[in-house]
Amino acid sequence: MPFGFMQLSPDTRLEGWDGCGGYHYTDSIIYGFSHTHLSGTGISDYGDLLLMPFTGEAHFNNGAVQGVENGYGSRFSHQNESAHAGYYQVHLSDYNIDVELTAGLRSGMHAYRLSADENLSLIIDLEHRDELLDFSLKLVNNHSIAGHRVSKAWAQEQHFYFFLQCSEVIKEHRFNTDSTKLILHFGMVDSLLVKTGTSAVSIAGAQANLEAEIPHWNFSRQKADAELAWHKELSKTKVEMVSAADDTIFYSAVYHSYLNPNLFQDVDGSYRGTDMQIHQAKDHQHYTLFSLWDTYRASHPLYTITQREKTLDFIQTFLQQYQEGGKLPMWELAGNYTGCMIGYHSVPVIVDAYAKGIRDFDHDLALEAMLATAETDELGKVIYAANGYMASNEEHESVSKNLEYAYDDWCIAQFAKALGKDSIYQSYNRRAQFYQNSFDPNTGFMRAKRRQQFLAPFNPSEVNFNFTEANSWQYSFYAPHDVSGLMGLLGGPTSLERKLDALFSASENTSGRKQADITGLIGQYAHGNEPSHHMAYLYSFAGASPKTQTMSRRILTEMYQNQADGLSGNEDCGQMSSWYVLSALGFYPVNPGGTQYVIGSPLVKNAEISLENGKVLKITTQNQSAENVYIQSMTWNGKPYTKGWIEHEQIMAGGSWEIVLGSEPGPVLESPITSIEEHQITPVPYLVEENGPFKDSLRLSLHCADPKAKVYYVFEPKGKSYNDAYTLYTEEIILKQEGSLSFYAQSEGKEKSPEAVRVFKKLKTDRTLSYSVPFDPQYTGGGEAALLDGELGGDDFRTGFWQGWQGTNLQLDIELGPKGEYIGLIRSSHLQDLKSWILLPREVRFYISQDGKNYTFVGSSRSSVADTSFGIIKETFSARFSIRWASHVRVEVDAYGPLPASHISAGEESWMFMDEVFID
Numbered sequence: 001m002p003f004g005f006m007q008l009s010p011d012t013r014l015e016g017w018d019g020c021g022g023y024h025y026t027d028s029i030i031y032g033f034s035h036t037h038l039s040g041t042g043i044s045d046y047g048d049l050l051l052m053p054f055t056g057e058a059h060f061n062n063g064a065v066q067g068v069e070n071g072y073g074s075r076f077s078h079q080n081e082s083a084h085a086g087y088y089q090v091h092l093s094d095y096n097i098d099v100e101l102t103a104g105l106r107s108g109m110h111a112y113r114l115s116a117d118e119n120l121s122l123i124i125d126l127e128h129r130d131e132l133l134d135f136s137l138k139l140v141n142n143h144s145i146a147g148h149r150v151s152k153a154w155a156q157e158q159h160f161y162f163f164l165q166c167s168e169v170i171k172e173h174r175f176n177t178d179s180t181k182l183i184l185h186f187g188m189v190d191s192l193l194v195k196t197g198t199s200a201v202s203i204a205g206a207q208a209n210l211e212a213e214i215p216h217w218n219f220s221r222q223k224a225d226a227e228l229a230w231h232k233e234l235s236k237t238k239v240e241m242v243s244a245a246d247d248t249i250f251y252s253a254v255y256h257s258y259l260n261p262n263l264f265q266d267v268d269g270s271y272r273g274t275d276m277q278i279h280q281a282k283d284h285q286h287y288t289l290f291s292l293w294d295t296y297r298a299s300h301p302l303y304t305i306t307q308r309e310k311t312l313d314f315i316q317t318f319l320q321q322y323q324e325g326g327k328l329p330m331w332e333l334a335g336n337y338t339g340c341m342i343g344y345h346s347v348p349v350i351v352d353a354y355a356k357g358i359r360d361f362d363h364d365l366a367l368e369a370m371l372a373t374a375e376t377d378e379l380g381k382v383i384y385a386a387n388g389y390m391a392s393n394e395e396h397e398s399v400s401k402n403l404e405y406a407y408d409d410w411c412i413a414q415f416a417k418a419l420g421k422d423s424i425y426q427s428y429n430r431r432a433q434f435y436q437n438s439f440d441p442n443t444g445f446m447r448a449k450r451r452q453q454f455l456a457p458f459n460p461s462e463v464n465f466n467f468t469e470a471n472s473w474q475y476s477f478y479a480p481h482d483v484s485g486l487m488g489l490l491g492g493p494t495s496l497e498r499k500l501d502a503l504f505s506a507s508e509n510t511s512g513r514k515q516a517d518i519t520g521l522i523g524q525y526a527h528g529n530e531p532s533h534h535m536a537y538l539y540s541f542a543g544a545s546p547k548t549q550t551m552s553r554r555i556l557t558e559m560y561q562n563q564a565d566g567l568s569g570n571e572d573c574g575q576m577s578s579w580y581v582l583s584a585l586g587f588y589p590v591n592p593g594g595t596q597y598v599i600g601s602p603l604v605k606n607a608e609i610s611l612e613n614g615k616v617l618k619i620t621t622q623n624q625s626a627e628n629v630y631i632q633s634m635t636w637n638g639k640p641y642t643k644g645w646i647e648h649e650q651i652m653a654g655g656s657w658e659i660v661l662g663s664e665p666g667p668v669l670e671s672p673i674t675s676i677e678e679h680q681i682t683p684v685p686y687l688v689e690e691n692g693p694f695k696d697s698l699r700l701s702l703h704c705a706d707p708k709a710k711v712y713y714v715f716e717p718k719g720k721s722y723n724d725a726y727t728l729y730t731e732e733i734i735l736k737q738e739g740s741l742s743f744y745a746q747s748e749g750k751e752k753s754p755e756a757v758r759v760f761k762k763l764k765t766d767r768t769l770s771y772s773v774p775f776d777p778q779y780t781g782g783g784e785a786a787l788l789d790g791e792l793g794g795d796d797f798r799t800g801f802w803q804g805w806q807g808t809n810l811q812l813d814i815e816l817g818p819k820g821e822y823i824g825l826i827r828s829s830h831l832q833d834l835k836s837w838i839l840l841p842r843e844v845r846f847y848i849s850q851d852g853k854n855y856t857f858v859g860s861s862r863s864s865v866a867d868t869s870f871g872i873i874k875e876t877f878s879a880r881f882s883i884r885w886a887s888h889v890r891v892e893v894d895a896y897g898p899l900p901a902s903h904i905s906a907g908e909e910s911w912m913f914m915d916e917v918f919i920d
Contacts, residue, residue, distance in 0.1 A: 007037040008108035020044040025564035040571020045154035047129035086226030104213035110194040155336035163207035167193035205266040245562040253577035264288035274325030284316035291573035293341035298578035301589040322369035343404035351411040388754035389437040392448040396798030400468035406435040410481035436683040462512035465798035469517040473524035480591040484675035493542040513778030520568025528569020546665035552600035553629040615654030628661040644669035685745040704745040713743035766817030779804030793915035807909035824883035831913040832873040839896035844877035847890040
């Protein structure tokens, strides 16, 4: 059902990236039919209550390991399979059983039909997929089964209850040894109907849900009810496309957009909250499954047009989750805060709805929840607020977080302003400009900083842990709330246009770490993942609306196909499809929280959007074809229309929008604008080391992304009290002693930047290092000298200090400078993070040499930590010996090797992480 809790479908894959939703089109075996699923996520969960009918020999195992002949799974063929909204059908060839499925909101119905009377059995498997924490499974009577399971996967504590009824008498039953699976025997029958009620609250709730939704045994009636529910939702947007394939793509996209969030309350209003307690929804329907990093961009803005009542329910759900769990959801699943993804993007969903007239919720509570979520001491938020940005060594994915926090803060500012909370508005309007602190004017890209300078070397195509599922190309256009400010940093509209041209024409090759999400590439634009989704529409802000038209149309036609693999990336709970729905209609919300939709190139011939207020918006295009992508002229309710955007209130008022298309660029449309005009601040300045590293002296220069800004600084030598006044920076600074440099920038008419501070320490040695095996380009630690720079890696390997190797031993040769050194202790520091496949070395051996050729063994060290120990563990391996002179040191590291048998990914090559080597 649309937005239903029940997600009843076949399971063909038990694990892996491609198995997150349970079904993969390339598979040929069905292991059963489970009642909850995720739609195109990057992590798996759900798959609750697997049922599988079978004939012949009974098996408790699914056959995934022993083979289908020795399990309850069955082969199937796509030639004997069909599906449409609300219905699924397949033939199980190993059992000669036809299966049909349909659903209610919280309930599902199975129909199993045999070609002749045979001994039919049914297995109920509670162990399917997720780790089982608690369960019950019992025979209620000779027609009914009840039970529950508490499981752990993405959601750490997911509660699922069920009540199941069979149309035929259960003649025999048999549990497995631990009662997690149950086989039911029905004897000689030609068909069986099974209906299941589900709940996150209780078995009684599941039974009440079933009795309320499917009190009958008429499969055709229930199928018709599901089809009617989908027809009602799909018909809100009636379109005529040029081809039947496009028609299928469009309505499949609408279907995907309305699969979730999922209803998460029983018929009596009870639901499980984020505190895992049972609550009662009084004035709203309660929902779950909010993939907000994805869906705030297009899905939720689509809902403000076609699902306004549900949008209010979603917001009320957010506020309940805040009251019960202490913060707004980021990626909530089954009442669990999963901690996945970044930002606080429930905020733009609320603010977007408020800006668009959906306001029947507690505004003061909403603002309280926003502030509490934005100011929680987690994920670098406090550092970001205090310093204007977080550095890469302070928080992983720092650039993406800096940028997305700034946008979310703009949303908070707008909401506070609307409520008359001026001090909050001013504070968050300043924070909304912090995106500027990641901008490097020399390269024109958003970059990571460490020690108040941009990390080098830099390649905008490199995928690393400074970005979320992306690289610098794919985040350097992210300031949706202040595109004018971004253009100013780049040098103006023409510079933005050229930068976009470079994005779409760049090589598709990426470097650095492997990232499965970066797909659907046009140059470095990656439509298969969400950070790129607004970029084609930015051309319009730069006065190049024809380029928005051609590129948005190209994405519509190249990245979506009427095929099983017809999406260019994972669906992410509807976002990929919602982009298509809105763009095919001809507009897209670049800046949710504002009220404008930027006009692209509509793909529809005709469309009617039926609104909940009774109004209808009609969209008509002339000359629609593959070649005619450019807007020649437009009218709105019969009057000429030349703007490059439409307002939400125009849509909600209904009317007629007519577009004439052609094969050549038409007139440039008026540019949309997003900008921050009040409380403008100066970007945080940054420094450049001209002759690092710091041994005897160090030349520094100070810079600011705002070329009009002046930079002021003060240097406090080590051991000296801070008394000096700030000095205007006019020429390079030459440091000859250790100490602390503080500096800020200020531009005329703007507030001064937050202060930046850098502590300088001299490198005491002239040591150099060579590697027998180069470190992996995903984990560089900052470069060739990272193991000798005096900076020790922290608790999170993703912050960039650690160097990493996979599947190899390592030898390090260190030259101790031209004069050598007297030494008596060598240490190397290593990391274990078993969840991330990182294990401590088995052994580290240490050697010294007086000529760089002949080495003497001086000691070895083995790990004292078990290879089953989870959590962050740092261990130092060392050798202590009598002090002697040496010119070289050698460190041999024996990596752990394949992951241990106890690991979920046993047999895969583990990683070895290292930082630092100390020689004393």
